[in-house]
Amino acid sequence: MVDYHSPMYLQLRETILEKIKSGVYLPGQAIPSEREMASFYGVNRMTVKHAVSTLVEEGLLYRIHGSGTFVKAVPGKIDVGAGGFGGLSIGIRAAGMIPQSKVLYLHRQPASPEIAALFSCDPQEMFYHLGRVRQADSHPFSVQYAVFPAAYFPGALEIDFSKASLYEFMGQMGRAPVAFKDSVQAVAACPKLAKLLELSPGQIVFQCDYLSYDKDNCLVEQNRSFFRPDKVTFKLHLHIE
Incomplete structure (x- = not known):
């Protein structure tokens, strides 16, 4: 659940995480670009970048240079x-x-x-x-x-x-x-x-x-x-x- 009293990047992180858990974003699928998410959620790109980077560090997303950011599959599977x-x-x-x-x-x-x-x-x-x-x-x-x-x-x-x-x-x-x-x-x-x-x-x-x-x-x-x-x-x- 999103905590709307937390910093904006953490709120966005929770929103992206919920979409991963619910299957909106599937393993191997690219999530929207930073520009697209910034426009959709009405935040600046640095906020999006911070939220996405947090999920990358947690091992839930991964980046491919020139291609985008993708959802990881179940660990080990x-x-x-x-x-x-x-x-x-x-x-x-x-x-x-x-x-x-x-x-x-x-x-x-x-x-x-x-x-x-x-x-x-x-x-x-x-x-x-x-x-x-x-x-x-x-x-x-x-x-x-x-x-x-x-x-x-x-x-x-x-x-x-x-x-x-x-x-x-x-x-x-x-x-x-x-x-x-x-x-x-x-x-x-x-x-x-x-x-x-x-x-x-x-x-x-x-x-x-x-x-x-x-x-x-x-x-x-x-x-x-x-x-x-x-x-x-x-x-x-x-x-x-």
Whole structure:
């Protein structure tokens, strides 16, 4: 509750905090600029800056130079939905951690019958297969297996995906994913997966299967990802017709 007898910057801090708690400002989302808040609340920008800086120091907000100020996720939890399944780096940064990747493999091979049917292509079409362990502050939280058409993404074998973003690379090729069809289920981790995620075999993980489409509604990726449930959160968006 806002104490209207306290200094103005503390009143504004409480107002922003209430909007974070109530979900008006979501994890990974930018809050209004200092100029916008100063105009809306009828205060000077130094008051806004002081209020925002207090929340940054408390670990509830974080700044990205040139982009704005953003809401942090639940401490220690990565909001998978902050940037969609394809935007894990956004969710990691929103949690105040550093995103990293370890490449398990990257190779090119002809389409399997299942991949050819899924992408509606000739069985001789070539596809890249990319396996990665995704990390936050050097701790594994996800293992991802991606398959994408070589015809759309020439030069992928020369990219170091331990540092480069797969989706940024796809965007450079004019095929950035903009829509996804996905499903999530809980499964038991096999010994190999458990080792990669630093779990015990049989522990429950989230298995996420999704298809990624570009702006022309062309299928550009098939992906299966596994997540440690103690490291991530998911948000469901339901629509009632």
